[in-house]
Amino acid sequence: MKKRKLFIGYYHYGVILTYISVAAAITGICFSVGGNRERCPWVGVICLLISGVCDAFDGAVARTRKNRTREDQMFGERIDSLSDLIAFGVAPAMIGFGMKINRWFFIPVYAVFVLCALIRLAYFDVTEEIRTEDPNCGKRKYYEGLPVTAVAFGVPIFYLIATMFPEFSVARTAVMLFGYLLIAVLFVCPFKLPKPSIKGIVVIMAVLAVILAVLLTVHLKVLS
Template identity: 40%
Template sequence: MLGFYDYTMLLTYMSLLSAGLGIFTSLSGHGHPYIGTFFLLFCGLCDAFDGKVARTKKDRTEEQCKFGIQIDSLSDLVAFGVLPACIGLSMLWKVSVFSSVPKMHTGNALDFIAPVLCFMVMMLYVLAAMIRLAYFNVQEEIRQKEEGGVRKYYQGLPVTSASLIFPLVMLLQFLTPKDLTLAYFGVMVIVGFLFLYKFKVKKPGLKGLLGLVLIGAIEFAIMIICKFVWNH
């Protein structure tokens, strides 16, 4: 069979499967953005540790290493590019006070302008995520040839950050009666820009990763309470 199937690839495969489930769930029926966000959080958890797990295997071939880099980026594009966009689309269906498709006959300008702008933002956000991931792959290949070892800094905002940023917006949506659909897309514009903006971000060590996981766990717990305990 083509590909590699040892334990070093498991978290990446799980992240992609979670992203796929999140996309299908978000867009099913009249939209389930809240549930889709749980899958996004799980994708972030998988991505936080896939690199560390992969590096525990000391006898990886060059082919395995390069394969791991490629599938990680492809998985990240779906998980942190496509899935957040689909959650946003689901919000247009489920939560938004304006139409999810452009309408000119309602007398409300938002019914035409808002959905058009939102669809443009979704497409440009996914494009920004793809460009960033492709650029990272190129730079990582060059870096490994020149210096090797583990990367200490990222250029631009890592796409994995989407797994903490968008759940926070969704959490605020369910804690306030106001419609935050446009705010969600506004955040998407900012995050997409930061994906491509050239600035240094220090790569978190183990303590930093655990701190980020803790933040995700807190978001997850509050969302569970809001949804199933308070039935918000």
């Protein structure tokens, strides 16, 4: 007899990084938009970096679980894509909005960015499911189009460049909007991008650590 669950879903360590990624993304959105208090898009960028690190390792952590059922595996795959849309689609768009690049005619740029992320994720899910129907398919060696996780690398760089210019300046706005549009186009361009090796992942983590250090140094100095 199948054991009755207290809640639907899965709550083991194999999905914990995905849940942390979503929690970080929501935190980043709240700090970026601000509401009745001062907006802190730089906190949103830090949360984006956290989501990026979680996404880099969530698959590896999930695969360490033994005796995974097909249902368990499919749940992990689906929730990973849903969390990626929030963390690397919606949350990054709110960073730009929180930088006061929020006039009504900028909204289509954010909409295109999120839509391209959505299309990229859905297309990857479909092609991956078809590919893995072949029992001899092996591991994927290439990505088609820019993976949405790359946002955790790209948007912070554009943010650091943009904040070199005065608030409300044309240059500051142009840098961020160019970054969003460039990344959006790369999401849906049909080019092949090799999957990073272990060394490549280490380099990416090192760059993210440098970006985090710069953000903390600059903004904590301002706050003090």
